[in-house]
Amino acid sequence: xxxxxxxxxxxxxxxxxxxxxxxxxxxxxxxxxxxxxxxxxxxxxxxxxxxxxxxxxxxxxxxxxxxxxxxxxxxxxxxxxxxxxxxxxxxxxxxxxxxxxxxxxxxxxxxxxxxxxxxxxxxxxxxxxxxxxxxxxxxxxxxxxxxxxxxxxxxxxxxxxxxxxxxxxxxxxxxxxxxxxxxxxxxxxxxxxxxxxxxxxxxxxxxxxxxxxxxxxxxxxxxxxxxxxxxxxxxxxxxxxxxxxxxxxxxxxxxxxxxxxxxxxxxxxxxxxxxxxxxxxxxxxxxxxxxxxxxxxxxxxxxxxxxxxxxxxxxxxxxxxxxxxxxxxxxxxxxxxxxxxxxxxxxxxxxxxxxxxxxxxxxxxxxxxxxxxxxxxxxxxxxxxxxxxxxxxxxxxxxxxxxxxxxxxxxxxxxxxxxxxxxxxxxxxxxxxxxxxxxxxxxxxxxxxxxxxxxxxxxxxxxxxxxxxxxxxxxxxxxxxxxx
Amino acid sequence: xxxxxxxxxxxxxxxxxxxxxxxxxxxxxxxxxxxxxxxxxxxxxxxxxxxxxxxxxxxxxxxxxxxxxxxxxxxxxxxxxxxxxxxxxxxxxxxxxxxxxxxxxxxxxxxxxxxxxxxxxxxxxxxxxxxxxxxxxxxxxxxxxxxxxxxxxxxxxxxxxxxxxxxxxxxxxxxxxxxxxxxxxxxxxxxxxxxxxxxxxxxxxxxxxxxxxxxxxxxxxxxxxxxxxxxxxxxxxxxxxxxxxxxxxxxxxxxxxxxxxxxxxxxxxxxxxxxxxxxxxxxxxxxxxxxxxxxxxxxx
Numbered sequence: 001x002x003x004x005x006x007x008x009x010x011x012x013x014x015x016x017x018x019x020x021x022x023x024x025x026x027x028x029x030x031x032x033x034x035x036x037x038x039x040x041x042x043x044x045x046x047x048x049x050x051x052x053x054x055x056x057x058x059x060x061x062x063x064x065x066x067x068x069x070x071x072x073x074x075x076x077x078x079x080x081x082x083x084x085x086x087x088x089x090x091x092x093x094x095x096x097x098x099x100x101x102x103x104x105x106x107x108x109x110x111x112x113x114x115x116x117x118x119x120x121x122x123x124x125x126x127x128x129x130x131x132x133x134x135x136x137x138x139x140x141x142x143x144x145x146x147x148x149x150x151x152x153x154x155x156x157x158x159x160x161x162x163x164x165x166x167x168x169x170x171x172x173x174x175x176x177x178x179x180x181x182x183x184x185x186x187x188x189x190x191x192x193x194x195x196x197x198x199x200x201x202x203x204x205x206x207x208x209x210x211x212x213x214x215x216x217x218x219x220x221x222x223x224x225x226x227x228x229x230x231x232x233x234x235x236x237x238x239x240x241x242x243x244x245x246x247x248x249x250x251x252x253x254x255x256x257x258x259x260x261x262x263x264x265x266x267x268x269x270x271x272x273x274x275x276x277x278x279x280x281x282x283x284x285x286x287x288x289x290x291x292x293x294x295x296x297x298x299x300x301x302x303x304x305x306x307x308x309x310x311x312x313x314x315x316x317x318x319x320x321x322x323x324x325x326x327x328x329x330x331x332x333x334x335x336x337x338x339x340x341x342x343x344x345x346x347x348x349x350x351x352x353x354x355x356x357x358x359x360x361x362x363x364x365x366x367x368x369x370x371x372x373x374x375x376x377x378x379x380x381x382x383x384x385x386x387x388x389x390x391x392x393x394x395x396x397x398x399x400x401x402x403x404x405x406x407x408x409x410x411x412x413x414x415x416x417x418x419x420x421x422x423x424x425x426x427x428x429x430x431x432x433x434x435x436x437x438x439x440x441x442x443x444x445x446x447x448x449x450x451x452x453x454x455x456x457x458x459x460x461x462x463x464x465x466x467x468x469x470x471x472x473x474x475x476x477x478x479x480x481x482x483x484x
Numbered sequence: 485x486x487x488x489x490x491x492x493x494x495x496x497x498x499x500x501x502x503x504x505x506x507x508x509x510x511x512x513x514x515x516x517x518x519x520x521x522x523x524x525x526x527x528x529x530x531x532x533x534x535x536x537x538x539x540x541x542x543x544x545x546x547x548x549x550x551x552x553x554x555x556x557x558x559x560x561x562x563x564x565x566x567x568x569x570x571x572x573x574x575x576x577x578x579x580x581x582x583x584x585x586x587x588x589x590x591x592x593x594x595x596x597x598x599x600x601x602x603x604x605x606x607x608x609x610x611x612x613x614x615x616x617x618x619x620x621x622x623x624x625x626x627x628x629x630x631x632x633x634x635x636x637x638x639x640x641x642x643x644x645x646x647x648x649x650x651x652x653x654x655x656x657x658x659x660x661x662x663x664x665x666x667x668x669x670x671x672x673x674x675x676x677x678x679x680x681x682x683x684x685x686x687x688x689x690x691x692x693x694x695x696x697x698x699x700x701x702x703x704x705x706x707x708x709x710x711x712x713x714x715x716x717x718x719x720x721x722x723x724x725x726x727x728x729x730x731x732x733x734x735x736x737x738x739x740x741x742x743x744x745x746x747x748x749x750x751x752x753x754x755x756x757x758x759x760x761x762x763x764x765x766x767x768x769x770x771x772x773x774x775x776x777x778x779x780x781x782x783x784x
Contacts, residue, residue, distance in 0.1 A: 063570075064562070064577045238563045250566040257566045275622055275777040276725035 009042030014433045020166045020423040022087045033090035052194045053084045065186050067241045081476030087425050087458040088481045100352030102450045105156050108329045110345035112152035116142045126344050127337045137327030148221045149448050154321035156444040162423035169355045175330040177287050180457040181443050182248040187479040203484035205454035211252025213451050220447030221319050222282045229282035231255045236304045265308030268315040285321045332381040360411040369416040376416040437461045439469050455480035488553045489607035490638035492600040493672045511536040517645050518548045542586050554583050569617035579606040625720040636709035637766050640759040666692045678702050694747025707743040731776050735768035
């Protein structure tokens with residue numbers, strides 16, 4: 001009883017171009033879970049969709065859900081493009097993702113505990129010691145420090161892609177200060193307002209309780225002697241491009257939003273300056289990088305930090321989320337070892353697979369990479385935001401030669417991966433519905449235990465054929481629906 | 485925001501003054517009032533109505549312009565966005581985007597009254613939204629202190645512009661032109677009807693200035709602002725979180741004694757000097773608030 005997918009209505013001329021499609025699946029009739037949603041969407045005209053899309057853009061702008069680009073005299077507010085066609089995940093797919101993410105975060109936390117304590121995994125030779133100990137994000141200052149529940153990564157964003165067979169694979173772990181969760185919640189609110197006819201009664205798992213879960217997790221990691229912990233969110237300030245998200249999270253949690261200058265450390269206790277005097281702080285969700293946290297300990301030129309903060313942290317008088325030094329675990333080179341790290345600590349097979357990864361630091365990985373440059377995606381280990389990535393099949397001869405030189409000069413700094421055929425999702429482009437590639441970043445919040453926000457951030461590469469979803473490179477977002 | 489509203493009121497009242505017989509000089513008092521002559525003449529040749537209006541509404545380089553004030557209000561709101569309501573933020577954001585989109589075409593004299601009306605309405609909407617949505621904690625008290633301090637300062641400036649406009653022609657006092665101007669002033673401050681209820685007949689500088697500055701029932705008057713400042717401050721200080729805070733009341737006492745003067749006394753002893761004294765006391769009060777509540781903690 002397969003329904004023909006070449007039906008009339010909104011998707012009449014939609015062609016998924018041979019890619020795995022989030023709305024239509026890989027084979028005709030495969031994506032049963034979106035039946036009801038597709039049926040509702042077919043009733044809509046493209047012009048209706050365009051009108052509601054324009055209204056949504058206007059609303060994002062009015063709500064100030066923007067990232068701000070500052071020049072010398074102007075503050076330019078940009079809206080992250082929002083596509084109104086949702087990305088829908090079935091219950092089964094979600095259960096798989098959810099358990100895989102929880103497993104991965106558990107392994108990351110065990111790994112971080114180990115490298116900052118006995119370093120069994122290095123001594124057993126599972127992960128090369130120099131990869132960890134000589135990593136710029138390894139913080140020797142963290143050695144021997146015990147954290148509540150041994151939780152290092154309280155907020156984790158794991159970037160997933162879906163390959164041509166519809167299999168989810170991990171592309172990257174973000175264990176420092178992953179951003180974007182505010183868009184997940186705001187996109188949903190926007191969809192509920194703009195498309196009551198689509199969202200009503202389809203069994204959507206809610207996302208608006210993220211703030212409560214985050215607050216509860218942060219309370220759990222407070223230093224042990226505190227019953228009613230005082231949590232604050234520490235932002236680099238109003239000029240940070242993610243400032244909107246910092247405000248959003250502080251509001252959703254109901255906690256004060258502070259900057260470094262609002263905090264002070266006395267006798268290894270952190271206080272917040274208030275109109276009524278000093279108030280003790282127990283947990284800091286910091287959206288400030290390690291290097292800028294404390295000018296006494298790290299970058300002495302930091303104006304964003306709080307002198308003495310690290311001493312208070314080491315003394316166990318305050319906790320930070322995420323912990324200092326988590327960057328050593330989400331490094332692209334360490335990533336390649338994640339399947340082995342999962343097996344080593346948990347004695348389980350990884351639920352979510354990595355994308356096959358060649359380490360240029362290893363001779364065979366380097367040889368393979370250089371021999372197949374035009375087929376591979378080459379990434380610098382220490383960069384984020386999609387910078388420095390060379391997509392072999394799409395690169396020019398000159399770009400490939402440039403890339404070859406960089407890799408040969410500093411092989412340790414590069415990994416390569418086969419080009420994953422990212423899944424697509426129907427997307428409103430001008431006057432038509434076209435396939436565009438998407439990824440998915442679920443958010444895992446961990447205090448004593450882990451909780452995964454149902455859904456996560458779906459980023460979409462709005463340029464035709466592009467595989468780069470980063471907002472700095474022409475990416476937008478979609479609402480992500482997890483069905484009950 | 486209060487500054488933006490008052491500028492809109494001043495521009496509107498001046499536009500009314502400029503309609504009278506006196507000539508091209510008429511926009512100069514506004515520049516003098518804000519001590520902006522130097523800055524203005526750096527960018528413009530003559531104080532024409534067109535240029536002064538542009539300077540005060542859309543000139544983003546002029547820190548006294550409406551555009552600049554609203555932008556500053558929005559940037560402040562952005563930095564305390566976790567404390568204010570969503571509605572407050574959205575309205576301010578939309579309002580700012582509208583102001584930022586204004587061009588010379590929107591500033592024509594024929595449009596000015598409507599434009600100033602919309603600006604006032606935007607600020608009043610802001611104040612209404614804040615009043616009906618802001619959580620009543622210390623943030624609310626500080627918001628009120630700020631609003632009433634600014635309103636008190638602005639009302640002195642509104643009276644001052646009339647004083648400046650009058651300077652060249654004391655002999656005209658009581659003439660039809662003079663009466664028309666006081667009348668316009670009352671209307672621009674939304675004080676006309678209140679004034680009429682208290683003084684059903686006639687109109688004199690003493691009663692008009694006295695009413696706008698000193699009537700305890702007129703919501704923009706100095707007296708009304710100062711009594712609200714005192715009540716808000718007392719409410720704030722009774723908060724147990726602030727039990728250890730002691731506030732120096734000298735500047736507030738000065739303000740109170742200024743509002744207890746009679747209008748005859750104020751006019752005869754010099755209106756301009758009186759307004760100056762009020763402005764100085766307000767500045768002192770503002771810095772007392774800042775040093776008491778916002779530098780209380782030892783700073784590193």
